[in-house]
Amino acid sequence: QxxxxxxxxxxxxxxxxxxxxxxVSGESVRSSNWWGWVRQPPGKGLQWIGEVHHSDSPNYxxxxxxxVTISIDMSRxxxxxxxxxxxxxxxxxxYCARGWTYSGSYSDAFxxxxxxxxxxxxx
Amino acid sequence: xxxxxxxxxSLSASVxxxxxxxxxxxxxxxxxxxxYQHKTGRAPKLLIFDASNLExxxxxxxxxxxxxxxFTLTISSLQAEDIATYYCQQHDRLPLTFGGGTKVEI
Numbered sequence: 463q464x465x466x467x468x469x470x471x472x473x474x475x476x477x478x479x480x481x482x483x484x485x486v487s488g489e490s491v492r493s494s495n496w497w498g499w500v501r502q503p504p505g506k507g508l509q510w511i512g513e514v515h516h517s518d519s520p521n522y523x524x525x526x527x528x529x530v531t532i533s534i535d536m537s538r539x540x541x542x543x544x545x546x547x548x549x550x551x552x553x554x555x556x557y558c559a560r561g562w563t564y565s566g567s568y569s570d571a572f573x574x575x576x577x578x579x580x581x582x583x584x585x
Numbered sequence: 586x587x588x589x590x591x592x593x594x595s596l597s598a599s600v601x602x603x604x605x606x607x608x609x610x611x612x613x614x615x616x617x618x619x620x621y622q623h624k625t626g627r628a629p630k631l632l633i634f635d636a637s638n639l640e641x642x643x644x645x646x647x648x649x650x651x652x653x654x655x656f657t658l659t660i661s662s663l664q665a666e667d668i669a670t671y672y673c674q675q676h677d678r679l680p681l682t683f684g685g686g687t688k689v690e691i
Contacts, residue, residue, distance in 0.1 A: 507683055507685045508683040510681040521679055522680075523680045523681075524680060557628055559628075568679055569676065570634070571634040571635075571676065575629055576628065
């Protein structure tokens with residue numbers, strides 16, 4: 463059974479860098495799936511941040527692309543998110559998710575999710 | 586970006602009611618539409634993929650339909666455990682985008 467376990471600081475200072483890790487168990491990150499990040503700001507809906515595949519270039523939301531890096535660590539079987547130059551607008555619950563795909567180019571559906579991580583940007 | 590518009594933004598219904606949520610895409614996305622259920626404090630859950638395919642383990646009272654730009658999610662007989670916010674999401678092209686959500690209350 464595939465499980466995603468998220469970890470990382472819950473508080474980040476303005477202009478700092480948000481860093482989260484998603485440990486994957488029950489499946490190799492070298493599988494055919496994508497591994498993505500989605501966030502939900504307080505009182506708002508879901509926003510796709512981006513995703514990574516072990517043998518393809520990452521896909522990023524253009525609205526965040528200049529600040530986002532999503533990477534994959536095959537030795538630790540985990541995926542990481544880094545978001546730089548954060549502001550209060552980046553305060554959100556962040557989820558990692560498995561992106562099941564049949565098209566291959568990007569996720570066709572997010573079928574397994576991590577537990578979510580509340581990240582607050584504040585001094 | 587493809588804009589996804591859901592209606593209504595919230596609804597209140599009784600146990601046993603038939604509930605229908607609508608999702609409209611700003612351009613033709615064929616069948617490439619997913620539905621998620623998001624309960625407070627929990628991770629979103631995939632209900633339906635590619636407009637009408639029920640994810641394994643999802644109760645049969647959930648169903649999806651539509652194609653092109655207009656899609657629906659129907660709960661045939663609302664249960665208390667269905668209280669949640671429901672989101673549509675298109676995967677026709679990047680960036681992947683979600684609708685604004687429909688909050689279902691009893």
